[in-house]
Amino acid sequence: xxxRTPNKLxxxxxxxxxxxxxxDTSYILQNTRVNExxxxxxxxxxxxxxxxxxxxxxxxxxxxPKQHNVKGYNxxxxxxxxxxxxxxxxxxxxxxxxxxxxxxxxxxxxNVKCRPxxxxxxxxxxxxxTTELTIEQLSRAYKISVNQIKQYxxx
Numbered sequence: 001x002x003x004r005t006p007n008k009l010x011x012x013x014x015x016x017x018x019x020x021x022x023x024d025t026s027y028i029l030q031n032t033r034v035n036e037x038x039x040x041x042x043x044x045x046x047x048x049x050x051x052x053x054x055x056x057x058x059x060x061x062x063x064x065p066k067q068h069n070v071k072g073y074n075x076x077x078x079x080x081x082x083x084x085x086x087x088x089x090x091x092x093x094x095x096x097x098x099x100x101x102x103x104x105x106x107x108x109x110x111n112v113k114c115r116p117x118x119x120x121x122x123x124x125x126x127x128x129x130t131t132e133l134t135i136e137q138l139s140r141a142y143k144i145s146v147n148q149i150k151q152y153x154x155x
Contacts, residue, residue: 006055009110010064013047016105016143020098029065043099045073045081047106058082101142108143116144121152128153 004012018025021040028040048061058075066072089096097119104116124138128149135153139146 006052006060007064007067009052009055010048010061012109013051013106014044016109017044017047017102020102020105026068026070029068029070031071042081042084043102045078046085047102049078049082051106051110051112105143116142116148116152118152120144121149124149125153 014025014028017040018028023040027037028044030037032038045061048056048064049058052061058078062073062075062078064072085099089099100117101120104120106112120142121144124142124144127133127138128135133141135146135149138144139149
């Protein structure tokens with residue numbers, strides 16, 4: 001990862017999740033128990049801990065929403081979120097696919113060296129063949145390099 005502050009990295013993780021679900025970042029951080037929102041917030045806490053465990057504690061991750069004028073969360077909420085996401089992706093294939101797509105986008109955003117999954121590349125190939133979207137547009141949308149897409153499609 002490039003040298004960026006932990007809060008900047010949290011911003012990037014939050015932005016990837018918000019963009020993936022086409023919602024505003026404030027929507028994810030709001031204090032509510034509506035399942036649709038809770039799941040997105042749990043993903044945010046999960047990925048924050050996954051990628052920043054050596055930089056931020058559960059408590060520090062839970063305080064992050066205060067920077068967005070939202071009440072923070074305690075360390076137990078962040079820990080619980082991490083475990084819930086782990087359990088869901090182990091048991092729910094559809095959520096695991098979404099999780100993997102978001103994970104790849106976060107890796108790209110944080111400049112973590114990674115290779116896109118075959119499922120994501122297959123989805124992109126279908127979009128290339130069935131829509132008028134360009135490889136460049138899909139590269140930006142999926143946060144995957146143009147070369148990786150071309151190698152898969154031509155390969």
